Amino acid sequence: MHPPPPAAAAMDFSQNSLFGYMEDLQELTIIERPVRRSLKTPEEIERLTVDEDLSDIERAVYLLSAGQDIQGTSVIANLPFLMRQNPAETLRRVLPKVREVLHVAGVEMQLTAAVSFLTILQEESVSIHTYAHAFLQVILLHLEHRDAGVSNAWLETLLSVIEVLPKETLRHEILNPLVSKAQLSQTVQSRLVSCKILGKLTNKFDAHTIKREILPLVKSLCQDVEYEVRSCMCRQLENIAQGIGTELTKSVVLPELIELSRDESSGVRLAAFETLVNLLDVFDADDRSQTILPLVKSFCEKSFKADESILISLSFHLGKLCHGLYGIFTPDQHLRFLEFYKKLCTLGLQQENGHNENQIPPQILEQEKKYISVRKNCAYNFPAMIVFVDPKNFHMELYSTFFCLCHDPEVPVRYTIAICFYEVSKLLNSGVYLIHKELITLLQDESLEVLDALIDHLPEILELMSTGGESSVQENKLSSLPDLIPALTAAEQRAAASLKWRTHEKLLQKYACLPHIISSDQIYYRFLQRMFTIMMTNNVLPVQKAASRTLCVFLRYNRKQEQRHEVIQKLIEQLGQGKSYWNRLRFLDTCEFIIEIFSKSFFCKYFFLPAIELTHDPVANVRMKLCCLLPKVKATLKIPADKHLLQQLEMCVRKLLCQEKDKDVLAIVKRTVLELDRMEMSMDAFQKKFYEKDLLDQEKEREELLLMEMEQLEKEKQQNDGRPMSDKTFEKKRRDTKTPTTLPKNIPISVPGPSGTSTPSTSKEVKKSKLIRSQSFNNQAFHAKYGNLDKCPSKSSTAGYTPSVSGLGKTSVISLTDDSFRTRNASSTPTSFSPGPSLPSTSRTGNSVDPKSSGSKDTQPRKATFRMLAIESTTLFPYAVVLVWTRS
Numbered sequence: 022m023h024p025p026p027p028a029a030a031a032m033d034f035s036q037n038s039l040f041g042y043m044e045d046l047q048e049l050t051i052i053e054r055p056v057r058r059s060l061k062t063p064e065e066i067e068r069l070t071v072d073e074d075l076s077d078i079e080r081a082v083y084l085l086s087a088g089q090d091i092q093g094t095s096v097i098a099n100l101p102f103l104m105r106q107n108p109a110e111t112l113r114r115v116l117p118k119v120r121e122v123l124h125v126a127g128v129e130m131q132l133t134a135a136v137s138f139l140t141i142l143q144e145e146s147v148s149i150h151t152y153a154h155a156f157l158q159v160i161l162l163h164l165e166h167r168d169a170g171v172s173n174a175w176l177e178t179l180l181s182v183i184e185v186l187p188k189e190t191l192r193h194e195i196l197n198p199l200v201s202k203a204q205l206s207q208t209v210q211s212r213l214v215s216c217k218i219l220g221k222l223t224n225k226f227d228a229h230t231i232k233r234e235i236l237p238l239v240k241s242l243c244q245d246v247e248y249e250v251r252s253c254m255c256r257q258l259e260n261i262a263q264g265i266g267t268e269l270t271k272s273v274v275l276p277e278l279i280e281l282s283r284d285e286s287s288g289v290r291l292a293a294f295e296t297l298v299n300l301l302d303v304f305d306a307d308d309r310s311q312t313i314l315p316l317v318k319s320f321c322e323k324s325f326k327a328d329e330s331i332l333i334s335l336s337f338h339l340g341k342l343c344h345g346l347y348g349i350f351t352p353d354q355h356l357r358f359l360e361f362y363k364k365l366c367t368l369g370l371q372q373e374n375g376h377n378e379n380q381i382p383p384q385i386l387e388q389e390k391k392y393i394s395v396r397k398n399c400a401y402n403f404p405a406m407i408v409f410v411d412p413k414n415f416h417m418e419l420y421s422t423f424f425c426l427c428h429d430p431e432v433p434v435r436y437t438i439a440i441c442f443y444e445v446s447k448l449l450n451s452g453v454y455l456i457h458k459e460l461i462t463l464l465q466d467e468s469l470e471v472l473d474a475l476i477d478h479l480p481e482i483l484e485l486m487s488t489g490g491e492s493s494v495q496e497n498k499l500s501s502l503p504d505l506i507p508a509l510t511a512a513e514q515r516a517a518a519s520l521k522w523r524t525h526e527k528l529l530q531k532y533a534c535l536p537h538i539i540s541s542d543q544i545y546y547r548f549l550q551r552m553f554t555i556m557m558t559n560n561v562l563p564v565q566k567a568a569s570r571t572l573c574v575f576l577r578y579n580r581k582q583e584q585r586h587e588v589i590q591k592l593i594e595q596l597g598q599g600k601s602y603w604n605r606l607r608f609l610d611t612c613e614f615i616i617e618i619f620s621k622s623f624f625c626k627y628f629f630l631p632a633i634e635l636t637h638d639p640v641a642n643v644r645m646k647l648c649c650l651l652p653k654v655k656a657t658l659k660i661p662a663d664k665h666l667l668q669q670l671e672m673c674v675r676k677l678l679c680q681e682k683d684k685d686v687l688a689i690v691k692r693t694v695l696e697l698d699r700m701e702m703s704m705d706a707f708q709k710k711f712y713e714k715d716l717l718d719q720e721k722e723r724e725e726l727l728l729m730e731m732e733q734l735e736k737e738k739q740q741n742d743g744r745p746m747s748d749k750t751f752e753k754k755r756r757d758t759k760t761p762t763t764l765p766k767n768i769p770i771s772v773p774g775p776s777g778t779s780t781p782s783t784s785k786e787v788k789k790s791k792l793i794r795s796q797s798f799n800n801q802a803f804h805a806k807y808g809n810l811d812k813c814p815s816k817s818s819t820a821g822y823t824p825s826v827s828g829l830g831k832t833s834v835i836s837l838t839d840d841s842f843r844t845r846n847a848s849s850t851p852t853s854f855s856p857g858p859s860l861p862s863t864s865r866t867g868n869s870v871d872p873k874s875s876g877s878k879d880t881q882p883r884k885a886t887f888r889m890l891a892i893e894s895t896t897l898f899p900y901a902v903v904l905v906w907t908r909s
Contacts, residue, residue, distance in 0.1 A: 077103060078110045085118035093122050094130045100137040104146040112147070112155050120159055128168050135163075135174035139181055153190050157182065161194070164214050176214055183221045191225055196234065203238050205246065212250045216242055220257030223264030231265050236273055243277045248286035255281050255292040259299050270303055275312065282316050291331050294320050298338045301345030310349045317342060318354070321361055329391035336365050336398035340405030347409065355409075359418065362406055366399045366422050368392045370430075393431045400426045400437035404444040412448050416455055427459040432468045439463050439471045443478035446485045453489035460486065464508040472512055473524045480534035487538050506539065506547050513551065522561040529555070529567035536578035545584050549575045553591060556607055566610055573614040582732065589627050597631045602640040609635065609646050613653065620721035621657040621703075629654065629666055636673040641683040648677070648686065648693045652700060660702045667702075 071080055071088075081103060084092040097119060103111040123134055138156050141147070147155070160179050166172045183191065195218065201207070203215040219238060223231055239261060242254040258278060262270040278300075282293040297313055304313060324331050339362060350358065369392025381389075403419075403426065410418045423445070426438045442463065446453050460482065463475050475482075483505075509532070516525040529552075535544055552572035559565050572588075579585050596608035612632045615624050632654060635647045651674065658667050674694060681687045703715065 078107060078114055081111075081115050082118055085115070085122055090127060090130060093126070094133050097122075097130060097133050097137055100134075101140045101144060101146065104141050105144065108147055112151070116155060123159065123163065128171055131163065131166060131168070131171040132174050135160075135171070135178050139178045142178075142182060142185070149185055149187070152182075153186055153194070157186075157190075157194055161198075165208070165211055169210075172210060172214070176217060180217065180221050183218070183225065188225060191222065196222060200234075200238065203242060209247050209249060212242060212245060212247070213253050216250065216253040216257055219254075220260040223261045226264075228265055228269065231261075232269065235261075236265075236269075240273075240277065243281060248284070248289055251281060251284065252286070252289045252292045255289060255296055259296050262300055262303055267303055270300070271308065274300075275304070275308065279312065279316065282320070287331060290320070291334055295334060295338060298342050298345065301342070306349065309346060314346060314349060314354075317346070321358075329388060329395070332365070332368070333391060333394045333398065336395045337401070339365070339399075340402030340409075343409045344405055359406075359410060362399065362402075363422050365395055367425055368395050370396075370425075393433060396426070396429060396431070396434045397437050400429075400434050400441060403438065403441055404448060407445060407448045412450065412452060415449060415452060420455060423456065423459060427462050432470060435463065435466060435468065435471045436474050439466075439474040440477075442475060443482050446482050446489075449489075450485075451489050453485050457486065461504045461508045464512045469516060469519055469521050469524050472516065473521070473527065476512075476524075476528050476531050479528075479531045483534060483538045506543060509535075510547060510551070517555070517559070522564050525561070526563045526567045529564065529571050533571045533574040536575065541578065541580040541584075544575050545579065545581070549579075549588065553595070556611075557595065557604065565607055569607060569611045570614045570618075573611060573618050577618050580728065580732065582729070593628075593631045597635070602638070602643055605635060605638060605640070605643050606646055608632075609643070609650055613650060616653050616657060620725055621659065621718050622722055623725060624654075624657045625663060625666060629657070630669070633670060633673045636677055641686050644677070644681070644683070644686050645689050648689045651693050652696050655697055655700055656703070658702065660704055 071083065075083065081096045081099070084096050088096075096115075100111070100115070100119070103115060119134065123131065126134070138160060141156070142152060160175055160182065163175045164172060164179065166175065183195065186194075199215055199218060199222075202211050203219075205212075207215075215238070219235060219242070223235060226235070239254065239258075242250055243258075245251050245254070255278070258274050262274045265273070278293050278297055281289055282297070284290050284293070294317070297316065301309065301313070321335065324335050343358060343362075369389055403423065406419060407415055415423075423438075426434060429435055429438075442456075442460070445456065449455065460475075463471055466472055466475075486505075513525070513528055513532075516528050519525070532548065535548060549572060552568045552575065555568035556565050556572070559568070576585060576588050579588070592608065592611060596604045596611065599605055599608070609632065612624070612628050615628055632647070632650070635643055638644050638647070651670070655667070655670060658670075660667070674690070674697065677686075677690045678694065681690055
């Protein structure tokens, strides 16, 4: 025989493969068979089809009579809508059908009916009397459904109905039948339902009725033969005690609780213990010391020998228990309870042996989970235990326990103590320095859940850390927290590297508190540059916006003029003039935050021109966002000092109207024009309608001005003392005196008020008073209110406005049509202030008059001014502006 040719061998292989594919197809066919069986046949579709001409009521009646279960369930779910639409017909025709269907309905339809009945009650579609007549019997009929979930659903509906039913209805329809339902001859489920109804009825009747008709049933159920019934009734004793008053509680409820606390069932004893803890406020000191305290003591001693679930409940209520019994403990009892709490805080930690979880028996794993819950509850109760031992004794009594909880190997425990950290800090007050290391530990925790819990109150915690301590005099902000900055930066980087961007966003938002906590230089070198990086590189928009706003806050409280101008320069060049349209969008977000945080004059001086230059942006999204921002931009202008800026704004909007080709942008421009036209301009002088806003803006401007004043005073003080201005010397001086960092005084700032020049006083007394004020301003973290400031130097200039824009190689000269504008501050920006190129600045100044564009100096400019004041509310563009571009 000859061997088969290669082609034949290949063919055999292919056939084998084909048989394999056929087997796979057969398996798929088997899998799809149930799907095909679930499809409806034409006959079934015919039965499910309903005439479209039927009304809602007729359709509901038809579906409940002849439809399938899923259709009946749909009708019952739609019952609240039918009641709102036509209550009379729904009660007359639909509800009887619902009663018939519910007798044989399945679990899903029963649950739907319970929810619908409750919704009708909450929406008050009918009166209470009508509701009780139509729905109450249906609810009572299904309370004892064989399915526990259905029974509980109807019970919840009934308990809500009891809240609104009148007394007579409650007595005849619920209380009287309850006497027979609570008997031992009834089922356990019936007696359990009776317990919960009794707890709800207590608040609806007077004390005499409760004592005569309800309390005998309560006593009977507390002594029921089934432990489930006794436990359920025990948990209702709290509601009953609130309804019968203090005297009956002492004479009736307390003896029952004492007996139930000695019950043979651990569940009943646990219910009695929890009820006693919740009723501590009801009992007087004698009852607490003579009756409750011995019971609690015995319960705690036996808890370690009992089920771990009892330890979980005990650890959860221990703080409330110690608070309620505070003042009753003897010193020995006080010490015992404290030691018991410490033992619970370390429960399960001694048993760790480092074995793999796969090698640990399931029973041990379940026990360890319960121990974790116990330690978590102990962390939850830690603030209450500080009150129990007195904050003065924290270091001796509870610090080691706090240390263990902060270093617990389980995340839920550390998460809980992180939530409580702010409360602990408040309670310790001046002793907050004792937990500095634990704050750093939690900030460096490997779990972001712990960090997320801690940063909710991070500003308040850091404020307490920076102002608290052994001394009442505030020390240096960083001297007590040497590891704070590395911990904060590491936390941010860990959040940035994770997928939990919401935690990252929240952390960046909380960093806005840092100017009140640490020095300006530390923020500049360790945090501010990081904010820039996040704005430029992060892919999550909320995170970028949070970084942008925090950066603006850092800029707002920065002490050095050079650093401020460097940040502004970066914002304009890297964002406003960036190559990526995404960066330019973030620049507009930053402009919005600048308007919110800074004064109007600051925005107009540095960001007005770079912002409106984006009207020429090639990307439509940028122009759209700018158009939405223009009303806020216009609100920063004051007339007449900012008339030239207003004219540039009007010219940009006019160009958008005339030259915009994108229909979406054009639509937004038209809406923006109408909004700008309706806006009323703010004047230099205070107006009633803008009084609060103008006052707030003036306060911001004063604080910004005070920064420069503090800088100058510090510089003069350093020069007078003859000390070198090296960085190390100055930083040491700042730490010793808590004064702000010095800033060069060569950049003018807008100052409200008339123009003019005034020479600052050189007397030592004035300088000393100003320095004291600056130090107070720094120590109060910019929250203090200030009185009138001395007039600051300002220059009146009629020179042309010639801002230089770095990178353009040209200068823009703006010629205006009016030479009578009042000046508000110096108009020129010195060129030697910054290590980088000069910034574009739009100081509020008068501008040179171009005779070619102004016409007659005596008549035309004044006509233009009056025209602006008269018709600004009806038109947006009353002025012309001429731009002359010259090559440098």
